[in-house]
Amino acid sequence: MTASVETMSSSPTTVKALTSARGVEAWHVESDVVPLIAVSFIFEGGSAHDPADKPGVAQMLARLLDEGAGEYDSDAFQERLAAHAIELSFNAGNDALGGSLKTLVKHADEAFELLRLALAEPRFDQDSIERVRAQTIAGLKYQQNDPGVMATRRFFEEGFAGHPYGRPTSGTPESVAAITRDDLIDMHKAIIARGRVKVAVVGAIGSDNLSVLLDKVFGSLPEAEALSIIEPASLQMLGSRIVVDLDVPQSVIRFGMNGIAWRDPGFIPAYVLNHILGGGAFTSRLFQEVREKRGLAYSVGTSLVSYRSASMTWGYTATKNERVVEALDVIADEMAKLTSEGPSDDELQKAKDYLIGSYALGFDTSTKIAHTLAQIAFEGLGIDYIGRRNGLVGAVTQADIRKAAERIFGDGKMLTVIAGRPTGV
Structure with a gap:
């Protein structure tokens, strides 16, 4: 050994x-x-x-x-x-x-x-x-x-x-x-x-x-043989709104756009950006704008999805059929603002402070530590990633956020699927 x-x-x-x-x-x-x-x-x-x-x-x-x-x-x-x-x-x-x-x-x-x-x-x-x-x-x-x-x-x-x-x-x-x-x-x-x-x-x-x-x-397990290759893929149908007809009073919405993989050098800025947009639970822009200010939905959020051969930014919410278009317009507007203006300095600092301060909470049990380490190893991020991670978050600048927003939100087009009977779509 x-x-x-x-x-x-x-x-x-x-x-x-x-x-x-x-x-x-x-x-x-x-x-x-x-x-x-x-x-x-x-x-x-x-x-x-x-x-x-x-x-x-x-x-x-x-x-x-x-x-x-x-x-x-x-x-x-x-x-x-x-x-x-x-x-x-x-x-x-x-x-x-x-x-x-x-x-x-x-x-x-x-x-x-x-x-x-x-x-x-x-x-x-x-x-x-x-x-x-x-x-x-x-x-x-x-x-x-x-x-x-x-x-x-x-x-x-x-x-x-x-x-x-x-x-x-x-x-x-x-x-x-x-x-x-x-x-x-x-x-x-x-x-x-x-x-x-x-x-x-x-x-x-x-x-x-x-x-x-x-x-x-x-x-004692057998040696690995070659697996079939999963070809790289990008999210299709950007700019489309698709309705799954269901007779329900409230529509469930799934939306997505480009993403940045965990293995990509641009992932950490994208991670901070996602926290500001929709990953920060009660503090995110979407929570404040969609739920708190307008009462459009009980929950709304986004996350980064990283597969071996594809990545995307993925979001969810649900709202009354007659308010679907309004909710989607608010979501798109917040993405556009982050692309053109970026977050405020205070908003960025608070996001970084939270992500740094809360990281250790994911290591409060042996099972959580083992799971996180296995994921890091699987992604090939290196055994020192846990030690480097908070420093990477702390180093994110406004320019990094703007670059991540351009990569993810691009021209603002996203694939949207709505299950329900939304009006005006």
């Missing part, structure tokens, strides 16, 4: 980069404050790699990994987790399949063995497949009456038409019904591989013991 240590100034924690005897790389924070170990891991490859005619395979795979593995069927596997108070979960997104493990130190061997079985020897028993399939289809059918879900799904269908990101990550009732056990086995083989995983571990465990456990779980 080799380990290099990075001590990060102004950081809530100190992270070691560890490489096990079998070459498994992990970021490690050793802490004896509580007798717990938290693990977060992310495998490259997710819903974007679903078969084009069967969206939903990766998410179904994630739901089945702990539904029996090795010699244990679903009930026996869950009983072993419960008997040792072990928390194990999996999830799948567009670009990744990940998971987390939390255990008491005294149950570490059992916990890591169950994780190994889930990753390396999932059973995919037919009764488990059918139960998860039925639950998934029932959820999808229920969502067909949800304006928010319908608006979101149509937004991605239009914004990324013809691209894997345009397909529903959870699938459709029809596609989920068609998924076979072989589809799950093929997806498992494609994604769960040792050269494709980023791992972060936080807790009361030393490097030597951790190295042995990492080799046991991840070192």
